Amino acid sequence: MPTNNPKMIITDQDPTMTKAIAHSLPNTFHRYCSWHILEKFSTYLNAITYRDFYKDFRQCIWELECPMEFERKWETIVEKVSLYDNDWLRSIFEMHKRWVPANVNHIFSAGMSSNQRVESSHALFKKYVSKKNLLMDFILQFNRTVAHQHNKDLAADHVDINEKPLLKLPLEMEKQMAKIYTRKIFLKFQDELWQSLITMPQLVRENDTHKVYTVESGPHDGVHRAREIAYDKGSNYASCSFKKFES
Structure with a gap:
């Protein structure tokens, strides 16, 4: 069992849980599940407002990287x-x-923004069972759900073991990761690796302890974004303003 406290916990906005985590894990960042919040927009906005402006709220939440920009x-x-x-x-x-991602990305979360394993399980079982099921029906449907998920896992394992992903670059790193990662994760890694080759870091300032670079990404919705990378020479640690891989 791990002995250190987690850096982050993701839950819904239950006030009792909020108090308990603050009391028991004062050094753990308590993040609220974005899925729960976004699901409620359709409840608390009228139908016309939701139809016309929910997209604006989503873009504001997910696409802005600076807290002040978001606000x-x-x-x-x-x-x-x-x-x-x-x-x-x-x-x-x-x-x-x-x-909001712009405010919570200082804690590494491996791309998670919700208590997604629980929610994905809920969504899966809702396809097969309902509160109208009798007990025997529930058991049968539950077993079918588990069997269906097991078959999907076996199919994914078969692909990972027997099919080699197509390599795009003559790089040893890509070959190595193709052997280690599952197909799904490798494709994400491959895309990140590919994107890294079309950016050019530029040294903007340097002193005895630090170097600072800017890296401009390709256009997204017609906008080029420049991120800043600070490298600490003493600790051999680099930190990016985008904070996607911060730990």
């Missing part, structure tokens, strides 16, 4: 739609430092 964009949307009186929107904004 300005959020205020702009709220003002445009005249949602100042929406108590629920106000409440989730007040807690945005616990769930």
Whole structure:
């Protein structure tokens, strides 16, 4: 069993759990599940507002990397739609430092933003069972669900063991990772590796202890984004302003 406290815990906004985690794990960052929050937009916005502006809220939440950019964009949307009186929107904004990516990416989460294993299990079983099932029906459907998932896992294992992924680059790193990673994870890694080759870091300043580079990514929605990488010579540690791989 691990002896160190986790760096991050992701839960819903249950107030009792929030108090318990703060008391028992004071050095652990408590992040709120974004899936639970986003699911409630359709409940707390009227149908027309949800249809016309939910996309704007999603872009504001997921695509802005700077906390100040997020806050300005959020205020702009709220003002445009005249949602100042929406108590629920106000409440989730007040807690945005616990769930909005721009505010929580300083803690490495391996891309997780929700208690997704639980939610994916819920979604899976909802396809097969319902509260209307009798006990025997529930048991039969439950077993079918488990068998279906097991077959999917076996199929994925077969692909990982017997099929070699197509390599794009003559790099030893890519060959090595193709042997270690599952197919799904390797394709994500391969895309990151490919993207890294079309960026050019530029040294912008240096002193006795640090080097600072800027790296400009390709256009996303017509916008080029420049990220800053700070390298600490003493600790041999690099930190990126995007914070995708921060630990």
